[in-house]
Amino acid sequence: MAYNCRVSASEVVLSAEGLAKRYGDREVVSDVSFALHRGEVFGFLGPNGAGKTTTIRMLVGLVKPSRGRVVIDGHDLGTDFEAAMRRVGCIVETPDLYKFLTGRENLEHFARMVGDGAAGRIDTLAALVHMDGRLDGLVRTYSLGMRQRVGIAQALLSDPAVLILDEPTNGLDPAGIREMRELVRRLAGEHGLAVFVSSHLLSEVEKMVDRIAIVHRGRTLAAGTLAELTDGGKRGLEDLFLELTGGETV
Amino acid sequence: MRVMAGLIENEALKILRRKRFRIVLIVLAAILSLVVFAQDRQRRNQRRDNPTLDWRAGVEKRATELERRMNERRVPENFKRWMRYESGRLRYHLSKNLNPNEITGPIFTRAFAGVGSVLLIPLLVAVFGADLVSSEFAEGTITLLLTRPVSRWKVLLSKVVAMGLFTTLTLLAAFFLAWGISGVAFGWSGWGAPILTGFRLGGASPAAGFDLSGVRMVALWQDTFAAWGLAWFSALAVGSITLLLSVVFRSAAAAMGTMMATLVGGTILSRIASDWDGAKWFFVTNLPLPDYYAGLPTPFEGMTLAFSVWVLFGWALAALAAAFVLFTRRDVTA
Ligand SMILES: Nc1ncnc2c1ncn2[C@@H]1O[C@H](COP(=O)(O)OP(=O)(O)OP(=O)(O)O)[C@@H](O)[C@H]1O
Ligand SMILES: [Mg+2]
Numbered sequence: 001m002a003y004n005c006r007v008s009a010s011e012v013v014l015s016a017e018g019l020a021k022r023y024g025d026r027e028v029v030s031d032v033s034f035a036l037h038r039g040e041v042f043g044f045l046g047p048n049g050a051g052k053t054t055t056i057r058m059l060v061g062l063v064k065p066s067r068g069r070v071v072i073d074g075h076d077l078g079t080d081f082e083a084a085m086r087r088v089g090c091i092v093e094t095p096d097l098y099k100f101l102t103g104r105e106n107l108e109h110f111a112r113m114v115g116d117g118a119a120g121r122i123d124t125l126a127a128l129v130h131m132d133g134r135l136d137g138l139v140r141t142y143s144l145g146m147r148q149r150v151g152i153a154q155a156l157l158s159d160p161a162v163l164i165l166d167e168p169t170n171g172l173d174p175a176g177i178r179e180m181r182e183l184v185r186r187l188a189g190e191h192g193l194a195v196f197v198s199s200h201l202l203s204e205v206e207k208m209v210d211r212i213a214i215v216h217r218g219r220t221l222a223a224g225t226l227a228e229l230t231d232g233g234k235r236g237l238e239d240l241f242l243e244l245t246g247g248e249t250v
Numbered sequence: 251m252r253v254m255a256g257l258i259e260n261e262a263l264k265i266l267r268r269k270r271f272r273i274v275l276i277v278l279a280a281i282l283s284l285v286v287f288a289q290d291r292q293r294r295n296q297r298r299d300n301p302t303l304d305w306r307a308g309v310e311k312r313a314t315e316l317e318r319r320m321n322e323r324r325v326p327e328n329f330k331r332w333m334r335y336e337s338g339r340l341r342y343h344l345s346k347n348l349n350p351n352e353i354t355g356p357i358f359t360r361a362f363a364g365v366g367s368v369l370l371i372p373l374l375v376a377v378f379g380a381d382l383v384s385s386e387f388a389e390g391t392i393t394l395l396l397t398r399p400v401s402r403w404k405v406l407l408s409k410v411v412a413m414g415l416f417t418t419l420t421l422l423a424a425f426f427l428a429w430g431i432s433g434v435a436f437g438w439s440g441w442g443a444p445i446l447t448g449f450r451l452g453g454a455s456p457a458a459g460f461d462l463s464g465v466r467m468v469a470l471w472q473d474t475f476a477a478w479g480l481a482w483f484s485a486l487a488v489g490s491i492t493l494l495l496s497v498v499f500r501s502a503a504a505a506m507g508t509m510m511a512t513l514v515g516g517t518i519l520s521r522i523a524s525d526w527d528g529a530k531w532f533f534v535t536n537l538p539l540p541d542y543y544a545g546l547p548t549p550f551e552g553m554t555l556a557f558s559v560w561v562l563f564g565w566a567l568a569a570l571a572a573a574f575v576l577f578t579r580r581d582v583t584a
Contacts, residue, residue, distance in 0.1 A: 096389060
């Protein structure tokens with residue numbers, strides 16, 4: 001496959017250090033820290049309202065952190081936005097594209113923003129997400145699964161080191177979920193991307209991630225490989241999750 | 251720089267594919283056809299009712315009528331000033347033996363710059379300007395647009411440039427549609443005809459005379475060029491303010507609605523509130539630059555063409571500055 005990835009010197013490709021976000025007088029995220037490594041799938045788990053989406057918005061510069069910082073492939077997001085963002089692709093919440101354009105026109109639109117020969121990668125990426133031959137319909141006519149795929153192709157246009165997906169299996173059918181899982185594994189395994197996946201569906205995440213962090217009320221509570229967190233499989237992840245979060249949602 | 255060209259291409263693509271500009275063209279063509287049709291009918295009726303009347307007698311009659319009515323007590327002050335101006339203009343034309351009511355396609359086109367820049371052209375600019383930013387929020391595409399390796403100020407700058415580009419296209423389209431459609435009824439030629447411009451009232455009081463010192467004879471094409479250039483300038487100011495509203499509101503309907511209400515409200519204000527001269531600082535009051543250039547009485551005292559140009563420039567600059575500050579600092583949360 002012509003799709004290639006750059007080898008970076010350091011293993012850590014994204015680090016979040018003490019992120020916090022305050023809306024008015026409510027602190028939605030209080031202390032979130034973690035590091036993403038090359039070639040791993042990282043699960044970001046937490047109940048509804050834990051602050052997952054808010055954290056992701058801070059990771060990609062949509063929301064300015066009240067405290068803490070984000071470093072992507074050696075570039076501080078706050079001071080070196082363009083260089084940092086060149087190394088990330090993301091889908092935040094829903095894969096919203098321009099509905100009045102075709103899938104291909106959407107990809108061309110974002111390729112023009114990326115520059116750097118991104119337009120030449122469109123066909124390769126379409127094949128990667130199994131959208132080849134279906135890019136010329138209007139996005140208005142696409143199913144959610146198709147929009148999700150075009151969204152991922154879009155995220156990969158800049159040949160990033162990090163892919164950030166917010167609840168990527170939300171709304172997909174079982175076949176779609178499995179396909180998404182395989183794609184994520186492949187991007188990490190074959191292409192060396194660090195993939196960040198947020199979810200509140202434990203069972204989903206268990207099958208695709210290498211490491212997880214559990215976030216509750218805006219704090220990262222536990223982080224590690226699945227084996228570490230479950231004592232080598234003696235405890236269920238669900239039990240741990242409920243124990244840490246007290247079984248409540250915010 | 252290459253990225254900037256790409257960004258502008260993106261914005262142009264979105265405006266065209268949203269079909270906003272097509273609406274602008276259709277509305278322009280429809281309204282111009284109606285106006286030309288009505289004016290042509292009126293002219294035919296006058297000729298039919300009075301086939302022998304020569305233009306000098308008609309103009310003389312009209313000037314006398316205006317002079318009689320402007321001394322009536324019940325006529326509003328604003329209107330009196332206009333009548334004083336109009337009768338002075340007519341009499342000067344008589345003295346030079348030039349028909350002020352002559353109508354050709356080019357003359358219609360010149361006049362449309364003044365009429366159009368009050369309400370019609372600003373509304374059309376608002377049609378495509380209002381959703382430049384707000385629709386990105388409404389449709390959720392803002393998250394993709396702002397997570398690409400392009401700083402926010404560059405994204406907004408590309409939208410400002412697209413606004414300027416399509417405002418220019420709107421003015422060009424308005425010009426050529428006005429000329430093309432009016433030419434069908436009144437003939438397309440006559441750009442070289444001499445016309446009188448630069449009339450001015452001597453002062454606000456009825457006693458003050460009619461100032462002829464600035465009156466000059468120019469070729470119609472020169473006058474038209476200046477008038478449309480000024481119309482373009484006020485359209486750009488409207489576009490900048492619309493862009494700010496588009497950044498403030500998350501829905502295009504709210505942005506467009508606010509702009510329309512402001513334009514209509516401002517027009518009413520300058521017609522009725524002539525004794526509150528604070529209204530001269532309002533941008534809507536200053537929009538008819540082509541009329542002020544021609545010397546038509548301004549709604550408030552102390553307004554001149556230069557004053558209006560500077561007021562509009564100030565509004566546009568402030569609106570763009572506010573739009574950049576808001577757009578680059580704002581948290582994108584939904
Ligand atoms: N703009 C905002 N203003 C105020 N509060 C907000 C804002 N955005 C989010 N919140 C609050 O912050 C909390 C965390 O929201 P967030 O969307 O990050 O949670 P989440 O972990 O993604 O939840 P879910 O699993 O439901 O998607 C919620 O309680 C939410 O109500
Ligand atoms: Mg969420």
